[in-house]
Amino acid sequence: MTNLTFVGPGDGESPLKESVDITLENCLFSLRYPLWHCSSFSMDGCHFDDKARAPLWYCHDGEIVSTPIEAIKCLRESKDISFKDCSIVSPEFGWKCERIQMDGCHLDSDYSFFEENGSFFTDLTLKGKYSFQYCHGCEVDRSVLETKDAFWHSRDCVIRDSIVKGEYLAWYSENLTLINCTIVGSQPFCYCKGLKLIDCTMEGCDLAFEYSEVDAEIKGTLSSIKNPLKGTIRIDRPCLVIREDPVYPCSGQVTIRK
Numbered sequence: 001m002t003n004l005t006f007v008g009p010g011d012g013e014s015p016l017k018e019s020v021d022i023t024l025e026n027c028l029f030s031l032r033y034p035l036w037h038c039s040s041f042s043m044d045g046c047h048f049d050d051k052a053r054a055p056l057w058y059c060h061d062g063e064i065v066s067t068p069i070e071a072i073k074c075l076r077e078s079k080d081i082s083f084k085d086c087s088i089v090s091p092e093f094g095w096k097c098e099r100i101q102m103d104g105c106h107l108d109s110d111y112s113f114f115e116e117n118g119s120f121f122t123d124l125t126l127k128g129k130y131s132f133q134y135c136h137g138c139e140v141d142r143s144v145l146e147t148k149d150a151f152w153h154s155r156d157c158v159i160r161d162s163i164v165k166g167e168y169l170a171w172y173s174e175n176l177t178l179i180n181c182t183i184v185g186s187q188p189f190c191y192c193k194g195l196k197l198i199d200c201t202m203e204g205c206d207l208a209f210e211y212s213e214v215d216a217e218i219k220g221t222l223s224s225i226k227n228p229l230k231g232t233i234r235i236d237r238p239c240l241v242i243r244e245d246p247v248y249p250c251s252g253q254v255t256i257r258k
Contacts, residue, residue, distance in 0.1 A: 001022065001023065001024050001025070001027060002024075002025045002026060002027070003025070003026050003027065004024075004027045004028075005027070005028045005030070006027070006028065006029050006030065006031055006034055007028075007030045007031060008030065008031030008032060008051065009031070013031055013032040013033050013034075014032070014033040014034065014036055015031070015034055016034055016035050016038060017033070017035075017036045017037055017038070018036070018037045018038065019035070019038045019039075019041065020038070020039050020040055020041075021039075021040045021041070022038070022040075022041045022042075023041070023042050023043075024041070024042070024043045024044070024046050025043075025044050025045055025046070026044075026045045026046065027043075027046045027047075028046070028047050028049065029046065029047065029048045029049070029052045029055060029071075030049045030051045030052055031051060031052060032051075032052070032053045032054065033053065033054055033055065033057070034048070034052055034055045035055055035056050035057075035059060036056075036057045036058055036059070037057075037058045037059065038056075038059045038062065039059065039060050039061050039062075040061045040062075041059070041061075041062045041063075042062065042063040042064075042065075043062070043063070043064045043065065043067050044065045044066060044067070045065070045066050045067065046064075046067045047067065047068050047069075048067070048068070048069045048070060048071040048074070049070050049071070050070040050071065050072075051071075052069075052070075052071040053071060053072055053073065054071070054072070054073040054074070054076070055069070055071045055074055056074055056075045056076075056078060056081070057075075057076045057077060057078065058076075058077050058078060059075075059078040059081060060078060060079045060080050060081070061080050061081075062078075062080070062081045062082070063081075063082050063084075064081065064082065064083050064084070064086060065083075065084045065085060065086070066084070066085045066086065067083075067086050068086070068087050068088075069086060069087070069088040069089070069090055070088075070089045070090070071090055072090060072091055072092065073090070073091070073092045073093075073095075074088065074090040074093050074094075075090075075093055075094045075095075075097060075100070076092075076094075076095045076096060076097070077095070077096045077097065078097050078098075078100075079097060079098035079099050079100075080098070080099050080100075081097070081100050081101075082100075082101040082102075082103070083100075083101070083102045083103070083105050084102075084103050084104060084105070085103070085104045085105065086102075086105045086106075087105070087106045088105060088106065088107045088108070088109070089107075089108045089109070090107075090108075090109050090112075091109055091110045091111060092109070092110070092111045092112075092114075093107060093109040093111075093112040093113070094109075094112050094113045094114075094116060094119075095111075095113075095114040095115065096114065096115045096116075097113075097116055097117070097119065098116075098117045098118055098119070099117070099118045099119060099120075100116065100119040100120075101119065101120050101121075101122075102119075102120075102121045102122070102124050103122045103123060104122070104123045105123075105124055105125070106124075106125045107124065107125070107126045107127070107128070108126075108127050108128060109126070109127075109128040109131070110128050110129050110130065111128070111129065111130045111131070111133075112126065112128055112130075112131045112132070112147075113131055113132045113133075113135055113138070114130075114133050114134060114135075115133075115134045115135065115136075116132060116135040116136070116138055117135070117136045117137060117138075118136070118137045118138065119135075119138045119139075120138070120139045120141075121138070121139070121140045121141070121143055122141045122142060122143070123141075123142050123143060124140065124143040124144075124145070125143065125144050126143065126144070126145045126146065126147055127146045127147065128146075128147045129147055129148050129149060130147070130148070130149045130150070130152075131145065131147040131149075131150045131151075132150050132151045132152075132154055132157070133149070133150075133151070133152045133153060133154070134152070134153045134154065135151070135154045135155075135157060136154070136155045136156060136157075137155070137156045137157065138154070138157045138158075139157070139158045139159075139160070140157075140158070140159045140160070140162055141160045141161060141162070142160070142161045142162060143159075143162045143163075144162065144163045144165075145162065145163070145164045145165065145166070146165045146166060147165075147166045148166040148167045148168060148185070149166070149167070149168050149169075149171075150164065150166055150169055150170065151169060151170040151173050151176060152168075152170065152171050152172055152173065153171075153172045153173065154170065154173045154174070154176055155173070155174045155175060156174070156175045156176075157173070157175075157176050157177070158176075158177045158178075158179070159176075159177070159178045159179070159181055160178075160179045160180060160181070161179070161180050161181070162178075162181050162182075163181070163182045163184070164178075164181060164182070164183050164184070164185075165184040165185055166184075166185045167185045167186045167187060168185075168186070168187050168188070168190075169183065169185060169188035169189060170188065170189050170192060170195070171189075171190045171191050171192070172190075172191045172192070173189075173192050173193070173195065174192070174193045174194055175193070175194040175195075176192065176194070176195055176196070177195075177196040177197075177198070178196070178197050178198070178200050179198045179199065179200075180198070180199045180200065181197075181200045181201075182200070182201045182202075182203065183197075183200060183201070183202045183203070183205060184202075184203045184204055184205070185204060185205065186204065186205070186206055186207070187205075187206065187207045187208065187210075188202070188205050188208050188209075189208055189209050189212050189214065190207075190208075190209070190210040190211060190212060191210070191211050191212060192209075192212035192213065192214060193212075193213050194213060195209075195212055195213060195214040195215070195216070195231075196214075196215050196216070197214070197215075197216035197217060197218060198217055199217055199219060200216070200217070200218055200219065201218070201219045201220055202218055202220070202221075202222040203222075204223060205222040205223055206222070206223035206224045207224055207225075207226045207242070208222055208223075208224065208225050208226070209225050209226070209227075209228040209233060209252065210226045210227050210228070211227060211228075211229045211246075211247070211248055211250070212228055212229055212230075212231075212252075213229055213230040213231050213252075214228060214229075214230070214231040214232075214233060214252065215231045215232060216231075216232070216233040216234065217234050218233065218234065218235045218236075219236065220235070220236050220237065221235045221236060221237040221238065221239045222235070222239050223239060223240065224239055224240040224241070224242060225239060225240070225241050225242065225254055226241075226242040226243075227242065227243060227244070227246045227250045227252075228250060228252025228253075228254070229248060229250050229251070229252055230250075230251055230252050231252050231253070232252070232253045232254075232255060233252065233253070233254045233255070234255050234256075234257055235254065235255075235256060235257070236256070236257055237256070238256060239254075241254050
């Protein structure tokens with residue numbers, strides 16, 4: 001299908017529901033629910049405008065390339081979908097999905113990747129809030145994430161060579177690993193289990209690691225550390241370490257590299 005326009009309400013809704021093995025090029029979608037329960041599909045140079053509400057739900061095995069998306073609640077309960085060079089503005093993007101791949105994409109979303117499972121993100125530029133909450137087994141490479149309350153309750157995720165900006169990063173996460181990352185924002189990494197930071201830089205980070213189990217190698221230093229629960233935090237220069245009125249027994253150590 002090439003150069004088609006789907007516009008509601010005259011075109012109804014769900015025009016391509018339950019389609020299989022379709023190819024779409026330079027098509028415009030401006031109506032509700034255009035692709036639901038679709039499989040083995042590809043899209044190149046298409047456009048979902050702001051009237052294309054909830055355009056991709058319950059889909060699998062799809063490829064989406066160079067396609068602007070401005071649709072609320074895009075992508076839900078789908079799996080094995082890849083995005084390449086897409087610009088996306090979509091509140092509540094990518095909920096309860098599996099094995100999503102994004103490469104070279106820009107995403108503006110207040111609440112993205114809720115309960116995401118086994119997905120991989122490369123060169124992602126993300127701006128939003130509440131991202132990656134309850135996600136499991138996801139990997140992020142060479143990306144810029146500007147998002148508060150990110151990775152809450154996440155499990156077994158890895159972030160490499162990325163910049164992560166935002167307050168209250170990764171509270172209640174389990175087995176989160178950050179490698180060669182820059183972390184910016186207040187009160188990161190509280191109530192974490194199995195947290196690892198390898199060759200990371202922390203900027204403007206205060207009251208970090210409260211009640212967390214952590215093994216951290218930090219280049220330089222940070223503003224302050226409060227009541228680390230267990231493990232060791234290694235820094236290059238002293239910082240304020242607050243040990244006061246802990247609710248739990250705290251044995252975490254802060255050491256200065258020589």
